[in-house]
Amino acid sequence: MSDAILEVRELTTKYITRFQEDVYAVDHVSLKVEEGKSLGIAGESGCGKSTLALSLMGYYFPPLHYTSGEIIIDGQNISGMKPDDVRKSILGKEIAYIPQAAMNALNPTQKVIDFIEHVIEAHNPSATKNEIYDLAKRLFEALGLPAEVLQKYPVELSGGMKQRTVIAISVLLSPLVLIADEPSSALDVTSQKMVIKMLRNLMDKGYIKAMIFITHELPLLYNVTDDIMVMYAGQVVEMASAEKAVFDPLHPYSKGLMGSIIVPEEGLRDVKLTAIPGVPPNLKKPPSGCRFAARCKYVQAECTATSIPLRDIGNGRAYRCIFSEAELREKYDREARNNG
């Protein structure tokens, strides 16, 4: 019914620790990615970004367990599927995933082309070696990677090249959605730019229909994605267009995140970076009410009393705070004035 490629409704997943404690790392997350759009997910370490990525793929292997909610890819609900079925029919074809340690995702004892052969044979046993080679070569060349890479072992490739090879392999089976989990955080700026360019290329040339990009580098998100979702302690705290999320954040946490941006532009040295004090809450026993309350400057008694719903304020914007938009803006203005 929807025109969304990927739609997630109230997805909740948990880890069960060895002491049988439930840790809800993704807590009632809803999101929607339309065709041709990309969504960025920001947040600090341990906020559930990567767990969300795994959950979206239906990759439920212990200790990760599915609890409730729906994941709909191209009209097909995959939330109740068994992990093995997901691996056979969804992974690679509907959703492709670039893991955080993509640099180590290649088999060191295999040439890149052998690896690709295995991938394709698993899904299409009738493909011949020549067909596979032609397909891989065409794809690599279209993405700006030299075809010689195919005949090399992973150790012969540089970090950036390995990363781009993994990305190219991930779109071999022409998936609808690509989930990139920190694809560039281990690379230097130049290789990072190449990776970003390649991801943009994939979108522009139609290899993928939608993308979810996970990172903690906000300037990157701003340049790559259309929308940004900020997560904190397993919950969505803010959802906005990239422009609004970076320049006009509403939630105090997103505000804090945006204060940690470092870009080599004039005026940076005059700005004092604002670190958010404290640490995220322990998700084994999440605090009642607002999870950010313990670190928030504007905390009130009501903040911790009841759970706070995500407020939808139209234009695709939503945030999770007891204060209204006007109240928050007033607070930020006053603070900006106080700081001169």
Add this chain to the structure above:
Amino acid sequence: MADERKLCLSGTGITKVFGIGRNKTTAVNHVDFNFYEGEIISIVGESGSGKTTLAKMLLGLINPTEGEIYFQGVKRDISSHRKKKEYWKNIQAIFQDPFSSYNIFRKIDSVLLDCIHMRGGRGLPYDQKVELMTEACRFVNLKFDELTNKYPFELSGGQQQRLMIARIFLLKPQILLADEPTSMIDACSRATILDMLMQLRDEIGMTPIFITHDIGLAYYVSDTVYIMEKGEFVEKGSADEVILHPKEPYTRRLISDVPKIYEEWDLSTV
């Protein structure tokens, strides 16, 4: 004016060649530098430009093929292990990967105790040592009583990196070499770590040397920036000069490769 400042680390014609014959690679090629006391220095370059090799030479972990390093104007002598240990009282490092920087068999209090012993506190009563360690942990926002019986790998990356800073706090070296101190931790903890390093600099008066590929970070923290390309310093100068008005094409490229938020980010250059 330059004469008034005290030299803390300098080098002339530092070269490091790896391999022999056909496999010869010059990682660092005849670099000269004068690092003065109290200034914050950044060495910026891409992967493979020789930054880390230079850092290892400064630390005395590897010997330069050619050239001499001077510490406070005196030629550095690290010919024996004892002399090296003496040298390491003055220069300490924080590495990129906090996970592999600790001895996994040793608990956190023993890591910190070592630092006290290195500063000649071996004879102190235990209470006083605990007090010192608690103070160091408080400085980096860690709680010492919660850490005593833990191993470093039980902490998160950010906490481990902060523990590293607690070590530096106890050791009070004159020079701190920070090799990509924030590249493995997320953006929000980055500000905390940088703030702590700056505070530490003011408190114990050390000279920090940042080695990084993040030119934004270099611009934010440092007074003097050295740009390194293929083992050579191609540009150096004050941060404002180098980053806002770069002369070398290499510097310009590095700057253009960083994602911007106020300007258009041109992707066509790679």
